[in-house]
Amino acid sequence: MPESNKVVLFYPPYDGPPLGAPLSLLCLASPLLQAGFEVKLVDNLLYPNYEEAILRETEDALCLGISVLTGPHIGAAVRVSRAVKKLRPTLPVIFGGWHASLATDQTLRESFVDAIVRGQGELTLLELVLRIATGAEWSGVRGLSFKEADGSIVHEPERPVANVNDLPAPAYHLADPGVYAAVSGVRQLAYTSSVGCPYQCNYCTDMVFYKRRFNAYRVERVVDELAELVPRYDIEHVPFFDSNFLVDRRRAVAIAKGIIAAGVKFQWDFQTSTDFLALMSEEDVRLLAESGVHHIGFGTESASQEVLAMMNKRFQHVEQMVETARKTNLAGIHVVFNIILGYPGETEAHRQQTFRVMSDIAKEYPNVSFSPNIFTPYPGIPIWQQLREMGVQEPQSLEEWETLALGTNVLPWLRGEELRRLRLSLEYFLLNNQIRKATNKIPWARRGVRRLLGAPVRWRIGRSIYSFPWELWLSRTVEKVVTRRSLLTGRALAERTQEVC
Ligand code: B12
Ligand code: SF4
Numbered sequence: 005m006p007e008s009n010k011v012v013l014f015y016p017p018y019d020g021p022p023l024g025a026p027l028s029l030l031c032l033a034s035p036l037l038q039a040g041f042e043v044k045l046v047d048n049l050l051y052p053n054y055e056e057a058i059l060r061e062t063e064d065a066l067c068l069g070i071s072v073l074t075g076p077h078i079g080a081a082v083r084v085s086r087a088v089k090k091l092r093p094t095l096p097v098i099f100g101g102w103h104a105s106l107a108t109d110q111t112l113r114e115s116f117v118d119a120i121v122r123g124q125g126e127l128t129l130l131e132l133v134l135r136i137a138t139g140a141e142w143s144g145v146r147g148l149s150f151k152e153a154d155g156s157i158v159h160e161p162e163r164p165v166a167n168v169n170d171l172p173a174p175a176y177h178l179a180d181p182g183v184y185a186a187v188s189g190v191r192q193l194a195y196t197s198s199v200g201c202p203y204q205c206n207y208c209t210d211m212v213f214y215k216r217r218f219n220a221y222r223v224e225r226v227v228d229e230l231a232e233l234v235p236r237y238d239i240e241h242v243p244f245f246d247s248n249f250l251v252d253r254r255r256a257v258a259i260a261k262g263i264i265a266a267g268v269k270f271q272w273d274f275q276t277s278t279d280f281l282a283l284m285s286e287e288d289v290r291l292l293a294e295s296g297v298h299h300i301g302f303g304t305e306s307a308s309q310e311v312l313a314m315m316n317k318r319f320q321h322v323e324q325m326v327e328t329a330r331k332t333n334l335a336g337i338h339v340v341f342n343i344i345l346g347y348p349g350e351t352e353a354h355r356q357q358t359f360r361v362m363s364d365i366a367k368e369y370p371n372v373s374f375s376p377n378i379f380t381p382y383p384g385i386p387i388w389q390q391l392r393e394m395g396v397q398e399p400q401s402l403e404e405w406e407t408l409a410l411g412t413n414v415l416p417w418l419r420g421e422e423l424r425r426l427r428l429s430l431e432y433f434l435l436n437n438q439i440r441k442a443t444n445k446i447p448w449a450r451r452g453v454r455r456l457l458g459a460p461v462r463w464r465i466g467r468s469i470y471s472f473p474w475e476l477w478l479s480r481t482v483e484k485v486v487t488r489r490s491l492l493t494g495r496a497l498a499e500r501t502q503e504v505c
Contacts, residue, residue: 010042010065011133014058016080017048018073022188025179027196027245028071028101028125033175035130041066041137045178048080049187055084062088066136067096069121069129072111074103074382078406085116096136100125103405106209106384108149111402112157119150123213124199126171128163168199168219173229181237192241193233195272197226197259201248203277205303206316206387207344207379210247218251227262234268242272242296250280257288260295273299282324286331293335300332301375304341307361308354311347316386322361329369336371343376346418346426348387348394352468355426359433359465366437370444374437376430379415380408428470435479436461 013033015026026047033043044061051057062068068088070081085097100121104111108120119142121128128147135142142150147163176193185191198221200214210216221229233239250256263272274297281289281300306312307322325341332339341362345355366372381391381398383405392398395416399405418426439458461475 008064008066009040009137010044010061011036011067011069012044012046012058012061012065013069013071014054014081014084015045015047015049015071016054016077016084019076022049022184023243024181024184024188024192024194025176026071027174027194030174030176030179031171031196032069032100032125032129033178034172035126036133037175038172039130039134041133043175043178047179050183054080055087058084059087059091062092062095065095066133067098069098069100071101072099072103073101074106074405074408076406077101078103078402082114082116082402082406085114089116098129098132100129102209102213103383106212106382107402107405108159109157110400112149112151114402117151119148122147122149123163124165127166165199165214165217165219168196168221169225176233176237181239190241191237191239192243193237193239194245195230195242196245197221198246198249198251202251203248203319204316204386205305206314207347207381207385209382209384211386212384214247218248220246220252220255223255223258223262226259227266230263230270231266231268234270239270242270244272244274246274246276248276248280249274250276250284253280253284253288257284257291260288260291260297263295264291270296271298272296273301275301275303277320278302278304278324278328279319279321281331282327284331286334289331289335289337293337297337299338299340301340302328302342304362305344306347306350306354307358308350311350311354311358314349315344315347325361326365326368329365329372333369333371338371338373340373340375341365343374344379345376345430346379346415346423348379348391348415348417352425355429356465356468359429363433363436363465367440370441373441374434376434378418378426378430381415382408425468425470428473428476429465429468431476432461432465432470432473435475436465438479 013029015029029045033045036043046054046057046061048054058068070085072078072081081099088095088097096118097116098119098121099111099117104120105122108122111117112120119132121132128145131145132142132148135145142148143158144160146160149157149159151157181191181193198218200217200219201210202216202218204211204216230242304325305315305317307325312318312320329339343358343362362374381388381396397414399408436458439461457475464470
């Protein structure tokens with residue numbers, strides 16, 4: 005029986021601005037600590053030499069757990085697991101998180117992965133670690149998939165999703181926000197007040213984990229935790245990682261009121277859908293702003309009702325996007341509308357409509373920015389069967405999924421000239437909005453710059469004419485006019501990330 009009681013948890017590097025400590029690992033650590041285990045977090049942000057740190061820390065560990073999202077996470081997860089297995093072949097390597105849970109068989113086939121915790125991980129990991137510590141069998145742990153000694157794969161039945169109110173608070177004390185602030189430049193603390201979303205968009209996997217059930221902390225818990233954590237760590241900014249924060253609008257407003265009453269001052273932001281915000285009163289949206297909400301991200305995706313129907317997003321309408329922009333603008337909240345381009349079935353006419361409607365909204369409401377992305381089929385999304393029929397090749401190994409998020413478009417309906425036109429139209433759309441924003445800030449330049457650059461840009465968008473794109477060349481040489489923003493925080497994305505789309 006192993007004598008150690010140490011669990012090493014690794015968060016691999018990703019593409020994008022640092023968001024503070026990885027909440028997944030802080031959530032997983034809490035039940036382990038309560039049960040008397042020692043937890044060592046190795047977050048790439050704090051350990052640039054993470055491979056060396058993990059090899060050192062696993063010397064006396066019970067097991068290694070790695071959090072894996074689709075995309076760049078995979079590369080480091082694979083490298084580190086291989087190195088660990090080479091040095092310590094008997095140390096259990098456990099993968100968890102969205103990618104591992106959605107592509108379980110494929111991931112578990114790799115020789116360096118022993119087990120996968122599927123979905124919500126707190127209770128499953130604890131049960132597995134208890135088995136490892138006592139040398140017990142792994143079978144019977146709900147939510148676990150693992151390899152037998154002969155290499156055969158066992159999938160235990162699903163674990164019902166736990167009520168989040170029954171789970172302990174994340175182990176924030178393991179990740180000093182001050183240390184993270186030195187890397188990210190802002191004292192922030194990631195927070196989740198709920199999991200789950202009632203919808204089932206065809207490009208999203210939220211329902212796979214959380215079964216369309218909104219599972220949320222009680223208002224008092226959110227307010228009490230924030231009122232305690234914010235002053236304790238001198239926090240300036242709290243990004244909420246909820247899938248759809250406004251599902252329960254009364255709860256959201258009560259949280260805002262609670263934060264105001266507690267007298268704690270910080271900025272916070274969240275993601276939600278426009279149908280919920282559009283239903284709120286102007287006064288309630290103002291309350292959100294008063295409590296510190298300065299940015300909201302919306303998965304608007306398209307302004308064509310036909311495309312929205314294909315995405316199984318019939319719950320959203322253009323009028324709600326307009327209403328959302330209007331109310332948030334009144335309240336002084338900055339919003340980012342995410343847009344998905346190149347969705348299967350989307351035509352150039354649909355795209356034109358999206359660009360036109362979105363541009364009209366941004367013209368009227370200067371608080372609106374956009375984050376357009378080319379459709380990327382992540383594992384486990386409901387539309388996969390249709391995609392296969394349309395000739396999309398599903399990546400066949402863990403490593404093939406690694407490059408997916410880098411915009412390597414393998415969509416049969418979006419190749420060559422079609423893809424080139426889409427990219428150009430997207431750049432023109434962003435340029436048009438950026439010119440408007442820039443000239444709004446400098447009134448004297450408004451007329452000149454708009455005439456010079458804005459008019460031809462709008463003309464091209466209106467007619468879908470993108471040959472000899474001199475305006476783009478000019479804008480790239482004069483200054484970086486085109487800026488994409490993070491849906492999570494509204495902050496400008498690094499140039500490398502912008503190039504992803
Ligand atoms: C924050 C976030 C990020 C952040 C995370 C950074 C950070 N410092 O935390 C960053 C910016 C990295 C990110 C990136 C991306 N993201 Co993201 N992101 C989220 C978001 C909003 C919250 C994640 C979170 O922290 N939740 C709270 C924690 C507690 O939950 P959790 O992470 O799921 O962890 C639990 C379980 O997964 C499990 N678990 C997790 N890790 C491990 C490890 C072990 C060992 C075990 C046992 C269990 C386990 O247990 C945890 C506790 O229950 C989710 C949506 C959501 N509501 O979850 C999307 C989400 C995870 N992202 C998603 C996507 C699509 C992406 C991108 C691919 C997008 C893109 N176009 O680039 C990229 C990833 C690639 C890249 N570009 O590097 C998808 C999932 C896709 C996928 N297949 O991986 C999600 C689900 C959004 C959605 N609904 O589609 N994201
Ligand atoms: S509204 Fe957002 S979180 Fe909910 S299913 Fe659609 S994309 Fe996923």
